[in-house]
Amino acid sequence: MSKRTPMIEMRHVSKHFGSVIALSDISMAVCSGEVMCLLGDNGAGKSTLIKTLSGVHRPTDGQMLLNGEEVSFKSPAYALDAGIATVFQDLAMIPLMSITRNFFMGREPTTGWGLFKRIDWKRADRIAMQEMSKIGIDVRDPSQPVGTLSGGERQCVAIARAVYFGAKVLILDEPTSALGVKQASVVLRYIAKARADGLAVIFITHNVHHAYPVADAFTLLKRGGSLGSFRKEDISREEVLNMMAGGAELESLDAELAEFQHTDQEDQRSARPEAAPQNQASSV
Template sequence: MSERTPMIEMRSVSKHFGSVIALSDISMQVYSGEVMCLLGDNGAGKSTLIKTLSGVHQPTHGEMLLGGEPARFKSPAYALDAGIATVFQDLAMIPLMSITRNFFMGREPTVGWGPFKRIDWKLADRIAKQEMAKIGIDVRDPSQPVGTLSGGERQCVAIARAVYFGAKVLILDEPTSALGVKQASVVLRYIAKARADGLAVIFITHNVHHAYPVADAFTLLKRGGSLGTFRKENISREEVLNMMAGGAELESLDAELAEFQRSDSEKNADTEETATASKTRLAAGQ
């Protein structure tokens, strides 16, 4: 592994917003043909890390490397041109527009030249249908509104679009969070296919049960800092869950719940004892 060059790498990256430290000293390596799962609860820094990788934010400290070369993206457009494609939760799709229009989104193939240049809709429809078929989704009519597709299929349109336009690094922001079991499995299968095609995939989620089957490595975030990067063969699903939830915090919670239960039991016993004594006094008075 040490002889390979990471497709994308972060070295001691920090991001500050004034006095607020959103990311602190994050280091991560993602290799071609692998899935790196970025795990963390809400507020862990996942969104800031995504936006730093994709050119929305500039790192305050540290450096990023792409293919072993220093990289600094002035905007998401620069990151996209460099081969870093990000699929955000909102998918950046227009439901009432066709699958083809959403697939190309301003990069439609054209025919003709000069003032006679026009979009080649037949070619665009054929490409969109072929690319969706590659991931096992049979689109009967690529001119149908993308809003008619299921949530999982729309995720796959966004992923297929990124791959078709030459992405080397695919960043997926919580792609399965709002999906049912069947739809999530469609997305997870395509993540595995993107890895098989040689892409470096960064899969952001807080669902370990979705992450563990497809992951090759895990980076765990907590409150803007990194708990470390772990290879899948070196860490179990239960250990990942425990680190995400915080083992010490869970033990403290268990102790508090046990104390509440004990207090409730004592109160109930006292109440029953008082009630019994009252009944005895009443009976004696009669």
């Protein structure tokens, strides 16, 4: 059986900002119908990697390949045209505008020709409702402000928008970070659906408990470098947590804290005044 060509791949990618090394020798590959979870703590380089994939930054070194062909994006618009859609944490939505307006955001369907060309709002509303219903969200009125939706539902609008407009690669930047358990489950279900529809999904998060149920593979980042990529069947949830938390560092910290506690107890004992001897009763 021949090996599948990854839909998106990074080979030894580095990104420098002057003397600052934001990314160093990052390699990973995601095939269609897979979810790659990109894990790392704050400052690990996740944001820089997202922006490099989505065309905001150009790599200083290394190669990026889309469906086996090397690519170099001049801007996010070029990446979007190539099928790489990124849903950032701010969602790029206008809360006071309707669900339909936010769904299309300048790409509304039109009707008529020439001077009589106009937006077909009936068709736009129908498409927005259909796409939302596919993910289990019942929109009663597509003209309602998107700000009236829950956080999880707004995430799903942004994801459904990217999928509808032909995304081949879906990059999600911390989509569940500010959500409760119920809302996060809505987003995770839709990530699983995007995978079933054949998209290559890159799910950026620092929450292993959200990542593990939907992931097919993991890439772990630390201080701009990669700790490696692992298939889900090759690594347990506890191992992922241990690598993210820095198991060796935590053990060293526990040893140091135990030593400090021991020293502090010794200091407290030595600082206690010795009990004065009892006065002997004087003889008469």
